[in-house]
Amino acid sequence: MNLTQRIVGAMVLGLAVGAFLNVVIPAGLLPQAFSEGLSFYLVDGLFDTIGQIFVRSLKLMVVPLVFVSLLCGTASLGSDAKMGRLAGKSIGLYMFTTGLAISTALIIATLVQPGVGIDLAVASEFTVKDAPSLKTTIINIFPSNPVAAMAEGQILQVIVFAILMGIAIANGGETGQRIASFFDDLNSIIMKMVMLLMQLAPIGIFCLIAKLFAGLGIGVIVSLAAYFFAMVAALMLHCLGTYSLLLRALTGLSPLRFFANMREPMAFAFSTASSGATMPVTLRAVKNNVGVDNSVASFTVPLGATVNMDGTAILQGVATVFIAQAYNIDLGVEAYLMVILTATLASIGTAAVPGVGLVMLVMVLNQVGLPAEGISLIIGVDRLLDMCRTAVNVAGDGVVSTIVAHSEGLHDRDRFHRENVEEAGETAGSVGPN
Ligand code: ASP
Numbered sequence: 387m388n389l390t391q392r393i394v395g396a397m398v399l400g401l402a403v404g405a406f407l408n409v410v411i412p413a414g415l416l417p418q419a420f421s422e423g424l425s426f427y428l429v430d431g432l433f434d435t436i437g438q439i440f441v442r443s444l445k446l447m448v449v450p451l452v453f454v455s456l457l458c459g460t461a462s463l464g465s466d467a468k469m470g471r472l473a474g475k476s477i478g479l480y481m482f483t484t485g486l487a488i489s490t491a492l493i494i495a496t497l498v499q500p501g502v503g504i505d506l507a508v509a510s511e512f513t514v515k516d517a518p519s520l521k522t523t524i525i526n527i528f529p530s531n532p533v534a535a536m537a538e539g540q541i542l543q544v545i546v547f548a549i550l551m552g553i554a555i556a557n558g559g560e561t562g563q564r565i566a567s568f569f570d571d572l573n574s575i576i577m578k579m580v581m582l583l584m585q586l587a588p589i590g591i592f593c594l595i596a597k598l599f600a601g602l603g604i605g606v607i608v609s610l611a612a613y614f615f616a617m618v619a620a621l622m623l624h625c626l627g628t629y630s631l632l633l634r635a636l637t638g639l640s641p642l643r644f645f646a647n648m649r650e651p652m653a654f655a656f657s658t659a660s661s662g663a664t665m666p667v668t669l670r671a672v673k674n675n676v677g678v679d680n681s682v683a684s685f686t687v688p689l690g691a692t693v694n695m696d697g698t699a700i701l702q703g704v705a706t707v708f709i710a711q712a713y714n715i716d717l718g719v720e721a722y723l724m725v726i727l728t729a730t731l732a733s734i735g736t737a738a739v740p741g742v743g744l745v746m747l748v749m750v751l752n753q754v755g756l757p758a759e760g761i762s763l764i765i766g767v768d769r770l771l772d773m774c775r776t777a778v779n780v781a782g783d784g785v786v787s788t789i790v791a792h793s794e795g796l797h798d799r800d801r802f803h804r805e806n807v808e809e810a811g812e813t814a815g816s817v818g819p820n
Contacts, residue, residue: 389584393653396588397595400657404599411600425600433597440590441658447580447666449536452688453548454573455669459684460552461566469549469685472790476686479786480694481730483632487624487696487782488729491703492722494620500612500704501711504763523735541662541692541738545685573680580666584650591657602769610767617704617771621697625778629785637792639802647675647802648784655780659772662738664780665691672784677801678791686790690783695733697775697782698743702729702750709751709760721754728753743775744768 387395407429411421463469527542529535535543555562555569607614630641645652651668655661661668669687672678678686706725710717717725732746744765748758791797 389587390649390653392588393591393650396592397653397657400592400595401599403592404596404602405604407596407600408602408604429597429600433593433600437590437594437597440586440594441660441663443583443586443590444654444658444663444666445539447576447583448541448662449539449544451576451580451666451669452541452544452684453536454569454576455680455684456545456548456688457552457555458566458569458573459679459681460549461555461562461569463552463681464556466553468794469553472682472685472794475790475793476689476786477693479789480690480782483628483782483786484694484696484699484730484733485726486628487699487778488703488726490624490628491617491620491700492707492725494616494623495704495707498612498616498619499711500610500616501708504708504712520731520735539662541688545688545692549685577670580670584667584670587654591653594657598769607767607770610764613704613708613764614767614771616708617701618774620700620704621774621778624696624700625781629781633785633788636789637797639788639792639799643803644676644784644788645781647671648781650675651780651784652777655776656773659740659769659776660738661691661695661776661779661783664776665738668780668783672787675801676784676788677798678787679796679798682791682794682796683787686787687783690786691738691780693734694782694786695736695738695743695775695779697778698736698746699729699733700778701743701771701775702732702747705744705747705761705764706750706754706756709756709763710754712763713757713760715756717754724753725750738779740772740776741768743772 407424410416411425411429414421416424460469463472526540527546529540529543529547532544532547534540535547555566558565626641626645629644633639633641633644648671651664651671654664654667658664665688668691669683672683672687673680703725706729707717728750732749733743735749736742736746744761747761751758751760788797
């Protein structure tokens, strides 16, 4: 079996084992001591430990990978103007796709009306946390200490430092070239480490999913079915519809092939619910399978993983309409426009880790005068939806990277069309213009 088949197998098996344990453990079919043992040693013990180690080892790769590959990418672009253009295009496209995502969410939620007739008594406890202000978010992009930025995993700060150093290397003449070739070698080694980790992914993914479903009753979906399926519909429409159209129209590439090439990061995103932890896998797939040159991918992927969250924006849209309907509050046109604006900002400010999208929803609700306690209505199904929206977040990063690379002549179409991506081999450095 190839890696993708093993990953999908692990997800299915994890789901089956988790759902089985979820039914069997509380049902009292087994002796109580045995049930407690299963839950303590197997689910919270073995599965949780291996799952957490797996996510930690993915995160381990993020800072070295972003720093080294972006530095190599910037250095190989060779001119500050190119870097500026690339940044402008990527940020513009990221905002544009996020705007489309929220609009899709608002339209679907208004049509489906998932919150009408909701029983508000299902609300549970939820403590409202403050979202960071826009000013703090902007200032925090700029590092005052590169080592602290790396130690704290502040990806935007690491991006700024890597670009600065990359530009200096590009302008550094012979010294610059020497350093660049050292970092190119380091880049290949780090990509090798990512590949080694990916071989262990099926075990990690199995444990993550089994632990999750052992604790999560699927029954919760039933009470919130309209909300759940409205969200899934909006996510699918955006992912399969909007992304496919954009790819076709702006690059002429086959969307089906694109999603096939992105299947590994999307599966990782689904299993971990963290686009940050998935980033090494996304970067590898965007370069190796989709065929985006390192100079583009090493910038667009980490940036996208940090600021581009279309799936999260869809959450903000659907959830806001849902909560308004549940509380019988009418949202006017102005409020809808406000949702589009604040949800874009909220999704940019959302950290790429599980569950943060829901915290940022507070900001959107406050802006349009809805009670933040409404979040307690949807918290029960959020983990499952988080998995789905994180897969969309990651796919969006891939789409924008491909469009930007295509427009810069830095997309390798042969690599994109290669049937068996595993045969295509690794590409740590540039693939060159097509
Ligand atoms: N889990 C999401 C991500 O990491 C963020 C969120 O929507 O909660 O991309």
